[in-house]
Each structure stands twice: as structure tokens, then as C-alpha cells.
Amino acid sequence: MKALLVRLPALSVLWSGIAFGQTVGCDRACLEGALMRYMNAVVANAPEDAGIIVGFRQTENAEVKRVGTGTWQSVTALGEVQRHYIDTVSGQAAYFGLVEESGKPAVVSVRVQVVGRQVTEAEWYIGREGQAGMQGMPASDGSGAGPYNPDNLVANPPPAERNVPRRERLSRESLLGVANSYFDAITANDGTIMMIHPACTRIENGQQITGRPLPEGSDDGYQGRTNCSSGIRPTGRLNIALVTSRRYPIVDEQQQVVMATVVFLRNPDSINWRLGLSEFFFVNDSRISEVQAAMFYAPPDLPIPNWPPYGGSFPLPASAAASR
Numbered sequence: 001m002k003a004l005l006v007r008l009p010a011l012s013v014l015w016s017g018i019a020f021g022q023t024v025g026c027d028r029a030c031l032e033g034a035l036m037r038y039m040n041a042v043v044a045n046a047p048e049d050a051g052i053i054v055g056f057r058q059t060e061n062a063e064v065k066r067v068g069t070g071t072w073q074s075v076t077a078l079g080e081v082q083r084h085y086i087d088t089v090s091g092q093a094a095y096f097g098l099v100e101e102s103g104k105p106a107v108v109s110v111r112v113q114v115v116g117r118q119v120t121e122a123e124w125y126i127g128r129e130g131q132a133g134m135q136g137m138p139a140s141d142g143s144g145a146g147p148y149n150p151d152n153l154v155a156n157p158p159p160a161e162r163n164v165p166r167r168e169r170l171s172r173e174s175l176l177g178v179a180n181s182y183f184d185a186i187t188a189n190d191g192t193i194m195m196i197h198p199a200c201t202r203i204e205n206g207q208q209i210t211g212r213p214l215p216e217g218s219d220d221g222y223q224g225r226t227n228c229s230s231g232i233r234p235t236g237r238l239n240i241a242l243v244t245s246r247r248y249p250i251v252d253e254q255q256q257v258v259m260a261t262v263v264f265l266r267n268p269d270s271i272n273w274r275l276g277l278s279e280f281f282f283v284n285d286s287r288i289s290e291v292q293a294a295m296f297y298a299p300p301d302l303p304i305p306n307w308p309p310y311g312g313s314f315p316l317p318a319s320a321a322a323s324r
Contacts, residue, residue: 026117028086028254034114035084035093038122043099045072052119060124061296062276062304071124074101079150081157085257085280087250089172091115094250094259096158096280096292098150104129105150107205109278109294111249111259123261123307125278125294127205132297134272146205146297153206158292159282164256170286172251178288179258179281182228183243186264191220191229195287200228202291228291241267245305256283263304273297276304 026034034051041050047067060070079098086093095110107127113120130138131146138145170178178195185194199222202209210228214221221230231238242265250259257280264275276298282290298304 026088026091026114028088030117031086031088031091031093031114032084034117034119035086035095035110035112038112038119039078039095039110042072042075043077047072050119051117053115056120056122058122058124059306061126062298062302062306064306071099071101071126075099075106076101076103079105080154083158083280084161085250085252085255085259087252089251090249092249094280096278096294098153101126101128107148107150107153107294109259109280111261111278113249123278123305125261125276125296127294127296132273132299134275134297136273136297136299146295147207147209149206149208151206152208153203156201156203156208158280158290159255161255163254169253169256170283172253174286175251175253175256175258175283176248178283178286179248179260180246182281182288182291183246183260183262185229185232186238186240187243189232189234189238191232194229194232196228197284197287197289198222198227200288200290202228202293204293204295228288239266239270239272241265245309247305247307257281258283261305261307263298273299274304 038050038052041047045068056067058065058067077100079100081097083096084093085096091114093112093114095108097108098105099108109125111123127146127148129148130142131148132138133144133146135144181193181195185191201211210226210230212226214224214226214230220233221227243262244265245263247261248258249261260279260281262277264277266272266274274297275295277293277295279291279293281288
């Protein structure tokens with residue numbers, strides 16, 4: 001009986017890990033290996049080599065895809081920019097960077113869940129040339145398309161993999177709080193809530209968003225140029241009613257990076273399309289120094305993010321669809 005009692009705490013820890021989706025015995029190298037095995041299998045269109053389970057689920061810009069279709073057919077190579085983010089607590093890993101798709105580069109964020117060393121799900125956010133913009137599909141001349149600049153991503157890639165000394169790391173909980181302050185600031189229309197460095201930069205699908213000259217008379221930036229909180233104020237220019245479906249699947253404590261996926265809901269009278277985002281927050285000295293995003297604008301009839309939690313983002317009021 002005494003031996004049994006001694007073993008119970010260990011069993012409790014094991015069961016707790018399984019209950020919360022942790023991958024028992026899959027360390028950082030194991031998770032990265034599972035991620036790249038899957039990515040290389042997608043490039044080769046070889047699902048049998050991907051290490052996926054029966055019942056594997058994959059979405060691409062919120063649309064469920066059957067194994068062997070979608071990116072399995074269109075992606076032919078991994079690109080010049082490749083970054084990996086690992087969370088041994090949640091048992092998840094992410095690829096952010098470029099892939100070659102149908103002969104052109106695409107900016108992608110790919111999240112995989114690993115259980116028992118097998119990939120159970122994959123979630124893709126893809127930024128392509130000529131994709132829909134904020135007000136829908138682009139015009140024939142390309143105007144109105146969503147952001148896309150793979151060359152700029154090559155020139156300004158995310159930081160290379162790093163191993164931040166433990167004494168300099170924020171805790172997991174603090175990292176989550178810093179990342180969440182970004183979305184709280186947007187929802188509250190108050191940029192002062194955002195925990196950022198003054199020179200915080202933001203890149204969307206490779207396109208540089210920050211660093212532009214501030215409008216005349218504006219002071220919500222840094223050294224005369226826009227930063228991550230520019231335009232977020234009670235009288236702001238953002239058309240975002242709520243940042244909803246907030247998920248933080250990966251907290252890479254070693255690199256001090258948080259991956260978030262969210263949906264930007266528009267004001268009820270707006271014709272602007274909702275925005276689905278996968279964002280990576282790079283934290284230095286307790287503040288966000290850089291944001292890299294893969295994103296897409298979603299038409300009114302598309303359920304997003306199409307991952308739990310399902311409520312809050314769809315369906316839209318009939319008036320919103322009618323306005324299109």
C-alpha cells in the first residue's frame with residue numbers, strides 16, 4: 001500500500017498531462033521533428049509520410065481540406081524564410097515563413113498538434129498574391145488586394161531561433177498577458193494598454209505596416225513614424241468591434257515568442273470583411289518588439305476560425321451579407 005501511495009502523485013501528473021493535450025515523452029526536438037516531417041510530406045504530397053492520425057483535420061484559411069488536397073497539391077517547396085516555434089506544454093509546434101505554391105511564394109503560418117508523436121491537426125493561414133482585401137475581392141488591376149510582400153519578408157525576417165537565458169525570460173503566464181494586451185488595446189480603442197516597445201514593428205503577409213510617416217499633427221508613434229499602437233485611440237481609424245476567438249496555442253518560452261490566432265469582427269454597419277490572423281509576438285525586456293502575421297480577409301458566409309471556440313465569429317447579421 002505504501003508503494004502504491006508513493007506512485008499516485010506521479011500517475012496524477014501523467015493523467016493531468018494527457019487530459020490537457022500534452023505530448024508525453026515528446027520534447028522540443030521531438031515536436032520540431034514532427035512538424036518538419038509533416039511539412040516535408042505536404043511538399044511531397046505524401047500523406048503516408050506525414051505521421052498523421054486517422055481522423056486528422058486540416059484547415060486552410062478556415063476551410064477544411066481533405067487529406068491530399070489543397071496545400072498537399074499546391075505547395076512544392078519550403079521557402080527562404082523558415083521559423084519554428086515549439087511549446088512542450090501544449091504539445092504544439094508552428095512553422096512561419098515562406099513556401100512555394102503553384103510557382104509563387106506564399107506567406108504561411110502552420111500550427112500542428114502532436115499527440116503520441118503523431119500529428120492530429122494542422123491549421124494553415126496563407127497570404128497569397130491577389131488575395132481578397134478588407135473590402136472584398138480586388139479589382140482587375142489588382143487594387144484592393146490584401147497585403148502581400150514576400151520579398152520584404154526575406155529582407156526583414158523574424159529573429160533567428162534563440163535561447164534566451166532563463167534569468168531573462170518572462171514566465172509563461174506573463175508572456176500570455178503581454179500578448180493579450182495587444183488585443184485588449186484594439187478592442188478598447190486605447191493604445192496605451194498595449195505592452196510594446198516604442199519602436200515596435202508589424203509585418204502582415206510580409207508587408208511592412210509600421211514605420212510610415214505619421215500624419216500631420218499626430219503623435220501616436222515613435223520618432224515621427226507609426227508603430228504597433230498607432231491609430232488605436234477612442235477617435236481611432238480602426239474598424240474593429242471586437243478581437244474575438246482569441247487562442248494562444250504556442251508559448252515558446254525558450255524564444256520568448258507567443259503565437260496567437262484571432263478574428264477581427266467589424267462594426268455592425270460595416271461592409272469590411274472580417275480578418276483571420278495568426279500572429280507571432282516577439283517579447284524583449286517584457287515588451288513586444290515585433291509582430292509577424294499571416295492573415296486573410298474572410299467573406300461574410302465563411303465560418304472562421306472554424307476551430308473551437310466556434311461561437312462569436314459567425315454567422316454575421318443578414319444586413320452584413322446584404323451590404324456586399
